[in-house]
Amino acid sequence: MLALAALAGYLVWHYTWRPPHGVQRLPEAGSADYVGSAACGQCHAGQFDAWQGSQHAAAMAEASERTVLGDFNDARFTYAGVTSSFLRRDGKFFVRTDGPDGKLAEFPVKYTFGFAPLQQYLIEFADGRLQALSIAWDARAKQRGGQRWFHLYPGQSIRHGDPLHWTQLQQNWNFMCADCHSTRLRKNYDAAAGRFHTGWSEINVGCEACHGPASNHVAWARKEGDGERFDDPGKGLPVVYDERRDVAWTMNPGTGIAERSRARGSAREVTACAQCHSRRSQISEDYAPGRPIGDGYLVALLEEGLYWHDGQMRDEVYNHGSFLQSRMFEKGVTCSDCHDPHSGKLRADGNAVCAQCHSAPKYDAQTHHRHPPGSAGAQCAACHMPTTTYMVVDPRHDHSLRIPRPDLSVRLGTPNACNKCHADRDSQWAAQAIEQWYGHAPGGYQTFGEAFADASRHAAGARSKLLAIAGDRGQPALARASALSRLADDSGAGVIEVAAQALNDDDELVRRAAIQVLATADASTRVRYLPRMVEDPVRAVRIEAARALAAVPEHDLPPEQRAAFSRALDEYVAVQTYNGDRPESHLNLGALYQERGHLDQAEAAYRQALKLYPGAVHPVINLADLYRARGVENAVEDLLRTGLQANPRSAPLHHALGLAYARQQKRADSLRSLAAAARLAPDSPSYAYVYGVALHSYGEPARAIATLEQAHRRFTGDRTILQALASMERDRGNRARALDHAQKLVGLAPDDPQAQALLRSLRR
Numbered sequence: 145m146l147a148l149a150a151l152a153g154y155l156v157w158h159y160t161w162r163p164p165h166g167v168q169r170l171p172e173a174g175s176a177d178y179v180g181s182a183a184c185g186q187c188h189a190g191q192f193d194a195w196q197g198s199q200h201a202a203a204m205a206e207a208s209e210r211t212v213l214g215d216f217n218d219a220r221f222t223y224a225g226v227t228s229s230f231l232r233r234d235g236k237f238f239v240r241t242d243g244p245d246g247k248l249a250e251f252p253v254k255y256t257f258g259f260a261p262l263q264q265y266l267i268e269f270a271d272g273r274l275q276a277l278s279i280a281w282d283a284r285a286k287q288r289g290g291q292r293w294f295h296l297y298p299g300q301s302i303r304h305g306d307p308l309h310w311t312q313l314q315q316n317w318n319f320m321c322a323d324c325h326s327t328r329l330r331k332n333y334d335a336a337a338g339r340f341h342t343g344w345s346e347i348n349v350g351c352e353a354c355h356g357p358a359s360n361h362v363a364w365a366r367k368e369g370d371g372e373r374f375d376d377p378g379k380g381l382p383v384v385y386d387e388r389r390d391v392a393w394t395m396n397p398g399t400g401i402a403e404r405s406r407a408r409g410s411a412r413e414v415t416a417c418a419q420c421h422s423r424r425s426q427i428s429e430d431y432a433p434g435r436p437i438g439d440g441y442l443v444a445l446l447e448e449g450l451y452w453h454d455g456q457m458r459d460e461v462y463n464h465g466s467f468l469q470s471r472m473f474e475k476g477v478t479c480s481d482c483h484d485p486h487s488g489k490l491r492a493d494g495n496a497v498c499a500q501c502h503s504a505p506k507y508d509a510q511t512h513h514r515h516p517p518g519s520a521g522a523q524c525a526a527c528h529m530p531t532t533t534y535m536v537v538d539p540r541h542d543h544s545l546r547i548p549r550p551d552l553s554v555r556l557g558t559p560n561a562c563n564k565c566h567a568d569r570d571s572q573w574a575a576q577a578i579e580q581w582y583g584h585a586p587g588g589y590q591t592f593g594e595a596f597a598d599a600s601r602h603a604a605g606a607r608s609k610l611l612a613i614a615g616d617r618g619q620p621a622l623a624r625a626s627a628l629s630r631l632a633d634d635s636g637a638g639v640i641e642v643a644a645q646a647l648n649d650d651d652e653l654v655r656r657a658a659i660q661v662l663a664t665a666d667a668s669t670r671v672r673y674l675p676r677m678v679e680d681p682v683r684a685v686r687i688e689a690a691r692a693l694a695a696v697p698e699h700d701l702p703p704e705q706r707a708a709f710s711r712a713l714d715e716y717v718a719v720q721t722y723n724g725d726r727p728e729s730h731l732n733l734g735a736l737y738q739e740r741g742h743l744d745q746a747e748a749a750y751r752q753a754l755k756l757y758p759g760a761v762h763p764v765i766n767l768a769d770l771y772r773a774r775g776v777e778n779a780v781e782d783l784l785r786t787g788l789q790a791n792p793r794s795a796p797l798h799h800a801l802g803l804a805y806a807r808q809q810k811r812a813d814s815l816r817s818l819a820a821a822a823r824l825a826p827d828s829p830s831y832a833y834v835y836g837v838a839l840h841s842y843g844e845p846a847r848a849i850a851t852l853e854q855a856h857r858r859f860t861g862d863r864t865i866l867q868a869l870a871s872m873e874r875d876r877g878n879r880a881r882a883l884d885h886a887q888k889l890v891g892l893a894p895d896d897p898q899a900q901a902l903l904r905s906l907r908r
Contacts, residue, residue, distance in 0.1 A: 176357035178345035194487035200349035203325040214281035221293040244311040246304035272340030274317035324420035335724040356382035383434030400503035408476035422464030438684030446626035454593030466543040471589040530561040547588035550574035602859035621651035628657035637895040663692035675705040678712040687716040727753035795825035829859040
């Protein structure tokens with residue numbers, strides 16, 4: 145994912161906003177229009193001046209002598225065997241580098257993208273695409289290693305044709321970046337022509353990106369037309385950020401921590417920031433500030449690969465998901481308690497920003513932080529907000545504001561703040577030091593790390609731990625939703641009960657995750673619980689419910705909800721159509737059409753996905769499954785073998801080919817392909833399970849049991865492997881071994897009727 149360089153934490157120069165030339169002004173459909181930040185500055189001079197020096201004001205700009213920071217004086221940079229040149233001519237800026245065909249060509253720079261601690265450059269193509277050059281300018285001072293060109297993927301040798309090459313899919317500004325760097329962005333992708341007509345009301349992140357269209361507010365202020373009728377709290381603005389108004393934080397002398405005078409009744413401000421400061425995908429352009437985030441975006445949960453097991457940021461997730469985990473958020477803190485929303489700067493320097501609510505004599509003291517006063521280790525953020533560096537030069541603070549847990553590093557392999565500084569010592573040393581300092585092992589607000597780690601390893605006991613987190617209202621809502629999402633393949637009665645209760649949760653993320661769990665249940669369970677969810681007030685929840693019910697015959701749905709289901713399913717299709725420039729959207733549409741029996745439409749969607757990304761794996765697998773449904777096995781084999789030529793180490797493709805061979809009774813070929821899938825994806829218990837079952841089916845029970853026993857030692861909590869072992873040992877007459885496996889199986893899922901039946905039969 146491209147980073148939002150303009151939202152980094154450094155200010156290098158003072159950027160003064162001016163209306164750019166040639167900006168495409170877009171009319172607003174509705175009762176209000178966008179008027180531009182300059183109009184706001186006429187009355188709100190202080191806020192406007194603060195904003196002009198902010199990262200938001202310089203999020204994007206036309207390339208000019210004033211805005212371009214990089215060295216375009218015939219500077220050279222070599223990466224992956226390609227030497228690129230940066231040139232200026234007649235007041236314009238150019239880069240000579242490898243294009244989409246791998247040949248050197250000269251490209252004019254259209255826009256700057258961010259400005260600190262790095263600046264990227266956007267290049268326009270004839271089809272309306274803007275592509276972000278992967279060679280960026282390090283805008284830091286020279287003494288800090290800056291003032292140089294560098295590549296965002298050092299050591300990876302990204303070449304043309306790779307999705308990460310600057311001309312390809314994953315570096316496309318229109319989809320990947322635009323919504324967060326300009327105001328009222330409209331992507332305007334024409335799927336039939338394969339062209340973008342992207343425009344904005346303001347090229348950078350202006351006042352109305354957070355406050356919404358301001359024409360009614362301006363009319364109110366000027367008493368123009370019917371402006372006087374806007375006597376609502378927002379005076380014509382669609383949202384009022386009043387969560388901090390008349391709120392006091394009073395120090396509790398016992399704890400040394402301030403307490404809010406009244407509970408925060410909403411999260412409008414945090415949600416407004418989350419539009420861009422979150423890992424999310426966009427599902428609609430009609431989102432307006434003040435509405436639930438799920439009306440316009442799908443916010444990522446604490447997914448493996450994005451976050452560490454304990455919730456620390458891992459991939460580029462920005463701040464929202466981290467902050468939702470924090471005790472600060474739970475106690476009512478908002479973003480602007482710490483940050484000035486217009487300048488983007490902290491409200492106080494260093495530890496003073498924390499001392500707004502945390503008693504300095506107690507917490508900004510050596511007795512607490514155990515480091516020399518004034519040292520790097522004595523900084524609150526060093527321990528409670530450690531940084532991870534993204535885009536090579538951009539260190540960002542983790543906003544989960546957690547207690548350092550080197551003891552979890554010992555057990556789970558997660559990072560910790562102590563060893564980020566003391567890199568020459570191990571986490572065991574750090575854990576012992578903390579316990580000696582404070583007389584006990586550290587605790588903290590985030591307590592889900594071990595459960596998520598166990599779930600990742602498919603360990604015994606993970607299910608019960610996840611259920612406990614999912615049902616515990618004392619856990620952060622994001623953690624509860626993430627626990628539910630990890631139970632999505634478990635349709636046991638206990639899981640169904642917890643998910644059904646979660647449908648009533650106040651938090652939209654929890655409701656959405658609960659639907660994901662119930663979507664894997666049988667049709668009768670889905671019809672029992674999900675129809676009412678197609679009328680949820682949040683779009684992200686509605687479309688999740690509609691997709692889960694898509695395969696259910698509509699006559700099985702309650703009559704009073706059929707119309708709402710149809711509308712919600714139309715919304716789901718509209719989301720995929722809006723993102724029609726992406727292969728995954730066509731994959732989603734193809735799966736929907738196939739599930740509903742529209743095979744020609746499904747095939748067209750899969751082929752469109754492959755047209756947009758010829759190297760994609762899952763459209764090939766889905767298309768092969770469609771051919772299987774049509775009984776064209778030769779086409780299945782040919783398609784999968786072609787896919788493997790482009791992706792020879794793809795476990796899903798080997799697995800699908802192994803199943804295709806099995807249907808054709810090609811025993812040796814099937815076993816070879818299924819074994820390859822299990823070998824290439826050693827962390828997937830399902831591939832090992834299918835390979836073991838195939839061995840047993842082909843008359844090799846000893847090899848099958850050995851394969852599954854090895855898999856069981858790695859995935860002690862996987863129930864399908866245990867059930868297969870119990871059945872195979874029973875068939876071989878090894879009743880004691882079978883009984884042992886069945887007892888373990890029931891211990892993992894006491895509410896599983898199949899496991900109970902197997903155990904009863906063995907006991908008889």
